[in-house]
Amino acid sequence: MKIICIAGARPNFMKIAPIMEAFHSHSGIEPLLVHTGQHYDEKMSNLFFRELGIPEPDINLEVGSGSHAVQTAEIMRAFEPVCIEHAPNYVLVVGDVNSTIACGLVAVKLGIKLIHVEAGLRSGDRRMPEEINRLLTDSISDLLFCTERSGVENLRREGVAAERVHLVGNVMIDTLLKNREKAERSTILADMGLEAGGYATMTLHRPSNVDNPKRLSNILDAIDHIQRDLPIVFPIHPRTRKNVSAFSFEDRVKSMKNLHVVEPIGYLDFLKLNASAKLVLTDSGGLQEETTILKVPCITIRENTERPVTCDIGSNQLVGTSTDAILGAYERIASNQFDQAGIPGLWDGKAASRIASILIDVDAQTMSVTKP
Numbered sequence: 001m002k003i004i005c006i007a008g009a010r011p012n013f014m015k016i017a018p019i020m021e022a023f024h025s026h027s028g029i030e031p032l033l034v035h036t037g038q039h040y041d042e043k044m045s046n047l048f049f050r051e052l053g054i055p056e057p058d059i060n061l062e063v064g065s066g067s068h069a070v071q072t073a074e075i076m077r078a079f080e081p082v083c084i085e086h087a088p089n090y091v092l093v094v095g096d097v098n099s100t101i102a103c104g105l106v107a108v109k110l111g112i113k114l115i116h117v118e119a120g121l122r123s124g125d126r127r128m129p130e131e132i133n134r135l136l137t138d139s140i141s142d143l144l145f146c147t148e149r150s151g152v153e154n155l156r157r158e159g160v161a162a163e164r165v166h167l168v169g170n171v172m173i174d175t176l177l178k179n180r181e182k183a184e185r186s187t188i189l190a191d192m193g194l195e196a197g198g199y200a201t202m203t204l205h206r207p208s209n210v211d212n213p214k215r216l217s218n219i220l221d222a223i224d225h226i227q228r229d230l231p232i233v234f235p236i237h238p239r240t241r242k243n244v245s246a247f248s249f250e251d252r253v254k255s256m257k258n259l260h261v262v263e264p265i266g267y268l269d270f271l272k273l274n275a276s277a278k279l280v281l282t283d284s285g286g287l288q289e290e291t292t293i294l295k296v297p298c299i300t301i302r303e304n305t306e307r308p309v310t311c312d313i314g315s316n317q318l319v320g321t322s323t324d325a326i327l328g329a330y331e332r333i334a335s336n337q338f339d340q341a342g343i344p345g346l347w348d349g350k351a352a353s354r355i356a357s358i359l360i361d362v363d364a365q366t367m368s369v370t371k372p
Contacts, residue, residue: 001363002030002088003115004107007057008038008075008099010048011172011286014267015094015117017052018174018352026356028363032086036075036099037062047266052175068098068129075102083110090115090359093137094171096130101137108140117171117355119144120151121285121306127208130285134306143362145355147172147289148309148344168354169346172286173293177349179268186272192233192260196276200230205237206283209301213247215321219301220252222326223281227258229334232281233273235265279333281326288316293347297338299329309344 003023007016016033023031035057048054061078063071075098083091083106091107092115093100100116107114116137123131138144138155146152147170155165189196202223210216226232236244244253253261265273271290274280279297280287288307291298292315300318310316317332319325332338346354 001028001090001359002032002086003090003092003359004032004034004083004086004088004103005092006034006036006094006099006103007054008036009095009097012094012097012099013048013052013054014175014286015171017054018171018178019092019094019117019355020054022352022356026360028360029356032059032088033057034079034082034103035060036079036103037064038071038075038097038099051267052179072098072102075099076106079103079106080110083107083112088112089363090143092117094118096121096133096137098129098133101133104137104140113142114140115143115145115359116141117145118147118151120146120153120155120165121148122150122154123304123306125304128206131306143359145351145358147347147351148307150308166354166358167346168358169348169351170289170344171351171355172289173347174349174352176271176290176293179271180275183268183271183275186269188265188269188272189276194231194233194273194276197278198231199277200226200232200279200281201270201273201277202232202234202281203237203284203287204234204240204282204301206302207239209283209321210237210240210243213243216243216247216249218321218323219326220249221323222330223259224252224256225323225327226281226330227256230278231258231260233277234259234261235263235270236261237264279330289347291315293343297333299326299333301326312341313344314339314341 007013023029037060059082063074090113093104094117104114119138125131144165145168152165152167275294277296280291281299283301285307288298288300288310292310292313298316300316301321303320305318311318317329319329
């Protein structure tokens with residue numbers, strides 16, 4: 001069973017690593033790793049491959065950056081000859097980035113079956129490019145692997161046949177659990193002069209937040225208040241850095257003496273930072289999940305989330321983007337009102353193994369049906 005596995009952007013790397021490992025452990029699966037090159041610099045790609053033990057890609061499409069339309073089209077153009085040459089049984093895509101939908105479309109148009117890992121997640125906000133990618137990829141997938149129960153329910157409401165949907169857990173958590181001990185050996189806290197529990201980390205990159213000067217200003221107002229109490233480590237995304245400059249917020253950011261703006265950080269160092277933080281502020285999807293496992297309070301600076309289980313569990317406060325709401329969530333954590341109920345089901349480090357086993361079973365069933 002030949003499966004082309006797609007990795008394109010930084011969030012994909014943590015998801016594809018355990019899948020490749022699980023597939024290599026099954027003699028019945030022949031995986032081929034294709035890196036689209038959607039993220040291609042040292043911090044966003046090469047370092048992650050090394051740290052997570054991901055094998056060198058069999059093929060790198062080296063597409064690079066561009067608008068959503070240009071990038072999606074370039075990935076499709078470059079990926080089609082790969083599918084034609086290698087004739088896989090399946091193409092496997094993860095997450096919700098442009099590489100996900102682009103490679104998915106190429107596969108189904110060539111009659112190749114499509115597997116979507118992290119299927120069924122919904123924010124309900126179609127202004128998000130990721131939401132469009134999720135909806136379209138799920139609608140054309142043959143096998144859909146879900147991280148949480150909400151994904152299964154969303155797909156059921158959308159009319160996806162139950163036999164195509166499997167609740168397997170979260171491959172991103174597979175990576176976290178496997179690398180947690182290694183991350184503990186990181187010297188990042190000492191290097192930055194930080195003490196465990198004595199700082200916060202923050203990520204901010206969503207266009208809805210950083211492309212809107214009023215919204216970004218509101219967020220910075222809240223951050224200004226928080227950093228007076230607690231140092232904040234802020235690995236700044238290139239898009240955010242560009243807009244801080246474009247909106248003339250640079251002096252404002254520099255005036256925040258306890259806001260430590262740094263370049264993007266590798267996976268192991270960032271895992272250590274988040275695991276040791278008092279709290280995490282983010283608009284990322286993956287960090288909502290990781291903080292749940294780490295039992296570190298998370299403040300999500302968004303109006304919606306496609307990971308509702310993190311709010312149900314109690315690890316995550318979804319607060320919107322107003323200054324008062326962000327500060328209110330911070331005060332609840334500062335006054336020790338954070339109370340997490342537990343860990344979502346199947347977030348146990350074995351999701352990739354479940355995916356491999358299901359694929360072996362599905363392939364065996366297909367062979368028995370088609371055998372003359």
